[in-house]
Amino acid sequence: MTPVKKVLIDCDPGIDDALALTLAHGSPELDVVGVTTVGGNVELAHTTDNALRLRDFLGMSAPVARGSGQPLVAEPVNAPAVHGVAGLGEAQLPAARTELDRRHAVQLIIDALAAAPGEIGLVATGPLTNIALALRTEPRITEWVAEFTIMGGAYTRGNRTPAAEFNVLADPHAAAVVFDADWTTTMVGLDLTHQARATAAVRERFAGLGRLETELLNPCLDFYGKHPSYRELGPAIHDACAVAHLIDPSLMTTVPARVDVETQGRFTTGMTVTDFGSNDLNALVATELDVERFWTTLAAAFQNAEAQLPA
Template sequence: MPVHPIVLDVDTGTDDALAILYAVQHPDVDVRGISCVAGNASLEQVVANTHKVLDAASAPEIPVAAGAVKPLIERTRQEEAFHGEDGLGGIVLPGTERTPSRLTAVELLRQQIVDADTTVTLVGLAPQTNIAMLLTLHPEVADHLERILFMGGSAGTGNITAVAEFNVWQDPEAATCVIESGVPVTMYGLDVFTRLTVPQKHAERFAASDHPAQRLAGELLLRRGSRADGSQQEYVGQIGDAGALVYLTHPELFTTASHPTRVNLSGIGRGQTIVDRRTVAQDAAELGRDPWRTIEVVLDLDVTKAAQAFIDVMNAYAA
């Protein structure tokens, strides 16, 4: 299988951490750099979390850069309900000797994309502020991108509001910039995000492991089954953002379709990704004057096989 050279853009909370663990261990993924943005936690905390997760994974010296501290227009609205104030649900990890890159997130992304010896996939797992700034300030990166794969949005319901998913809701203007950039875009949204889960027996097995990465994966999965305020829920086991990486490495396990998509920027539906799944558009004339960008939307998956793909990579840490 071909290697996927990628750059990651993260706001490292519990599921970004699972995605990083998956990406750095998978033999067909080459992580060239990681940019950080405020979202699940403050920017400073996100950078620290990212370094600590890389330590747990015994990852090489992947450059990590700090980026936007707030959305383009909106005020910062940190998500603490499921990730906690520290982003990792209170999981205490050892200190780290890793230090952030001297480059900004946008500078690091540009460097790693433009200087690469092949086209690169930009995987966004956070509010897309850094990515929007990259595309605006350095439009030349478009020629060096294979595509942008982002976790966010939904073709159905939302989570932070009735219609909006958190990452897009946090910075809908940035998401609009990405979708309408002209770069091939794939949206891995709530339609599959909420369904890709790992059975509890594997989470408990990982949590009991002597390997730091496996143990962290197990603790993260178990922590995602309770709220950060301490109130318990039944085990959930969603791998969340990590599912976008599973899709990258195993697209055959997912069903996608190309649909015109736009982000709602106003009113009660602000932050909604409106995915036009109609076979016949009665407003075709208006759409001809103001066309929507068509993107690839992930709509369905083989849950059992996709979960096993994630489990196999976590198993490999102790192999």
Template sequence: MSTKIIMDCDPGTDDAFSIAMAVASDELDIFGVTTTYGNVGLDHTTNNTLRILDWLGSNIPVYQGIDRALLGTLVDASEYHGATGLEAPEIGQPTSTPREKDAVSFLIDTLRSSSSKVTIVASGPLTNLAVMLRLAPDVVSKIERIVFMGGSTDYGNDSPAAEFNMLCDPHAAQIVFDADVPKTMFGLNVTHQVIATPQRVQAMRDLGNDAGRVFADMSVFFEKVYRERYDFDGSALHDPCTVAWLLRPDLFETRKMRVDVETNSGLSFGRTVHDIWNIAEKGCHTDVALSADADGFFELLTNLLSKLR
């Protein structure tokens, strides 16, 4: 039986990998894709989502979401992803358009009307989900799990303390962490183990199809900052860990713990704080990924890319 999912994302190079993997899989039933600001502004992230799905030949509906954080200033990552967020000219421009309904309304209506629980896969700032939870707390009973990329058990990437998605809207993230629903978190501590090395990129190219070539090129475009800042041997594929876990949870080690987000300190604003031993006795609703089988991840990724055009 397939897993019913809604994807909430801000494409972005690694989001493109997530979408492609989900579309290629026979095990995931995608109700829709909702967009949020993040890597670049909302207009670009929505356009990029449409570009990816059109190029893949998918008619999955797209719903445009919220364009800014609940509080604070707008942060983006265009210096890493390029001005448009997806420097992949072969994909071209979309022919489809987003649906008239906004993302939050789609999330609420879909969850309320679904005959079974739905998993939400989030790979950007969590603003859409936070607003959904505030406007319609009853939908919690219809959420199977929220699987998301964000935070870290140790360090940041957009500030010394905070990971980018959390820094974009830590107040929204705290609302999601407080929700009484199972969650699985993929932070930098584990996604920085999943590196698209030259050998792994070549394996994509060796598939001989358009998807292998285009996604290999995306990996190379994305890798500059990882080589310069972190001395990694390629780009880190953060967001696809969420989809990979849904398909192959055995590829990751997780540990259940309480997670909160720092929303007051200027020094640590956006940092995720992990209560490993439940010292605060708030309850542990988050399975935090700690390690990844990177070879297994790239074997799964390459196999899925082979099923595409």
């Protein structure tokens, strides 16, 4: 029997973050021990409220802590046109009944990793502000974390600009801190996540999932799919790919590389400059997804999540 992995998820819900949280919660391979929020897809007030609503809707028990709403240096960047003004597309989840953890997200991250060295995987699916601040506050988290995975970056393209992926562009200085830290970052970027398209055939796998389908999946994916970049091939479910890597690393091919973040370029700020030929490695870069197994994994987890929904 595969041991259960503990995971802490730093996120900016966000439609694809919502699906990533659902995947993590519904996966018997994972135990979600904390959720921290950051401003990104929408403003911090919305990402935090969405995380709380999702926790109650799904029946999660993990603490939720609010983090940073401002990048380290740059001006905030949001994406309401992609995720909706409040962040969850057309989903209207009930107001949260439970309360935030009193700690700042950075402190929750540090406390959780310090209390269980080598036991908790850290997954970041939004801008990397909280992670950078945690590194600056307590550099030893690089020793305590079991593994570190981000959804962010790319080695061939951008989506917010021609050169830069949204999460990295939203706080490039934080991303630079994170990639320069003394750990190996698994970068699940656009080159991988664009292989995870929620096509009509994929959507059929989610049919019959009751309230999970009607109240969360359909309202999110219907809105997501209206964005011009997603209409032809279906929306890319970016953030769930990062969680999927923690569930089963064999779902994707990763290649060792050196990744540096451009913070000053006129046209290239936020670019993750990836050198697959470097001898100074700091990352594992995801390149190829086992698409069929990925969607099978998601469908099974979503079925489990539906079965666990509170009445």
